[in-house]
Amino acid sequence: MSRNLKDSFKSIEELSDKKLFTTYEDWQKWLLTFRNLSKNTALSYGYDFKYFLNFLRLHYEDNKVSLSILNNLKVQDYRSWISFLSSKNILIGAKSLARARASVKSFFNYCILNKKLENSLIFQLSSPKIPKSLPRPLSDNQIKKFIARINEEKNTIVKLRNKAFVILLWGAGLRISEALSLKTNDIKNDYIVILGKGKKERLIPLIPQVKKVLSEWVLERSKIKVSYCNNIFINFNGKKITPRYFQKFFYNLRNELDLDINVTPHSLRHSFATHLLKNGVDLRTLQLMLGHSSLSTTQHYLKVSNQFVNQTYNKTHPRAKISF
Structure with a gap:
């Protein structure tokens, strides 16, 4: 990822309205307790969600992202986000791209389970096939x-x-x-x-x-x-x-x-x-x-x-x- 672009990204707290940020914090706790994920994995999911919100800020030219905005996203919006991650300025690998999808899907899944969102169009995105590479041991x-x-x-x-x-x-x-x-x-x-x-x-x-x-x-x-x-x-x-x-x-x-x-x-x-x-x-x-x-x-x-x-x-x- 371009360092200049990454440095320009805002934090989740800066990007979210109060209700969305509280939901994000609850989701992070849910990942650690209910899903039993490690702190590092939950942190990585958080980074992916931050980049997703930064994309929405650029996409909608709005300073604050709300649950209402997330609830009205279309499939084309999610596809634009994937294209954004695959662009020259970002250019993340296939594994990171797959994780980014999984991270944002996890957030939406949490919100739907807790009746905070109804939008489930993100689940229409097919998961990418990740080329399997063999481990490279040292001699x-x-x-x-x-x-x-x-x-x-x-x-x-x-x-x-x-x-x-x-x-x-x-x-x-x-x-x-x-x-x-x-x-x-x-x-x-x-x-x-x-x-x-x-x-x-x-x-x-x-x-x-x-x-x-x-x-x-x-x-x-x-x-x-x-x-x-x-x-x-x-x-x-x-x-x-x-x-x-x-x-x-x-x-x-x-x-x-x-x-x-x-x-x-x-x-x-x-x-x-x-x-x-x-x-x-x-x-x-x-x-x-x-x-x-x-x-x-x-x-x-x-x-x-x-x-x-x-x-x-x-x-x-x-x-x-x-x-x-």
Whole structure:
């Protein structure tokens, strides 16, 4: 999205009349309690709804959007909104576009259930087909380069913290949000307690190498003056590290090591899953370790593993080298 355009967008409170804003706040609470969505997901839905209201402001040239305006929207209005999101100034990807539809549909669904709106024309919009891309794991050699580069860091706090973060994502398959939400009392002797998506709790065993690196950071962390934060990953001021910090850290590391642009913190989770499958872990066990609610999500990693099997077969089978 164009930064200039994004910066010009107003907040939901600025765009809404009092009744619509109160409804928006109630919807956000409903997402967290009734739908049991994570705070990050509810926040993302809120961003999508904000962009939707900003579109309506531009579309109707009105400073305030009301429930009455939403109730009178036509199918063509929703299609114009989709075109707006797909324009050069916005240009969001297929997954983000699908989520934007889901977010606004969720708001309308909430309003209809609570008799605040009658307009259900948005549900006539067909959901876009999202091209399925295979996970892109890092090779063992690439991860070794990551660790070697981190070990060159002169600042002890930065080195031990960032190394623990990378090793934890790679060695335990955590999402970045799960790692950054990890508390000191979530680390047990041989496992960690993770509160994943949908507030589902799972236990991840700590292999010796991961436990060692994590223990080194926890010991160093204890030397930092912390007043109230009990998150594992904190900064010099004892405050919780933001996702943005590690995204920027990976961006710089990726450029230094000349790695693919698609290498992100989530790539380490992909690596965890793919490496386990290559070494014989069954899908059901992997599903539990990754915290997937559906086995079909975990099966995407099977395709990557099968590619590895085919490559190994063609490289090692004696008949693969013989012309018939």
